[in-house]
Amino acid sequence: MPPKKRTRNPFRGVMDMMSEMNRISDTMANLETGNATQRGFSDAWSPTTDIFARGNNLVIRSELPGASLENVEVTFSHGYLTIAGERNKDDEGVIYYAEERFRGAFRREITLPEGIEDTDIEAKFDDGLLEITVKNGADAEGPAQINVQSKKRRA
Structure with a gap:
């Protein structure tokens, strides 16, 4: 049987610095755990999520490209x-x-306002x-503004 031909990566060296740092970080984590493919809830990735008010309703949008409805649970x-x-x-x-x-x-937990029911x-x-959509979950006044202070004086 002839030796298996290795496929050359034409993008080697083209990937940005962040991708390379992520690859190195993943490699180090895999060396420590000895597990290269499985993730648990403690190290699961978290989908990008927007939370905003639409009228009195609180709306939460999560991007899950490539996930199927059968594999998503709320x-x-x-x-x-x-x-x-x-x-x-x-x-x-x-x-x-x-x-x-x-x-x-993947896993994402969001604290909802008091008084919200599953219905x-x-x-x-x-x-x-x-x-x-969380019905009547938005605060009509919006978030409270908190004054931020510093010990340093401005020149």
Whole structure:
């Protein structure tokens, strides 16, 4: 049987500094744990999320590209809204030259205002965007402004 031909990465050296630092960090973490592929909830990635008011409603949008509805779970318990799930590779046979998107388990916990019930929460998932609406969850006055002070004097 002839030796397996190695595929050359045409993007080697082109990736930005942050990608290289992330790769090194992941490699070091894998050396410490001895586990290169599985993530637990303690080290799961957290999806990018926007939280804003639309009228009296609180809206939470999380970007979950590549995740399927079957692998997304939204729960509410003791005032905490939890978005959890998993994004897996579904492209068997593909050779990656650069891979920066997180795969595996994800988890995001958001504290909701007091008095919210599970019946006040509605969730929709379309095209990789999870939108959760919390009825009457927004503060009509908005967030309180906190005065920030410094010990240093200005010149």
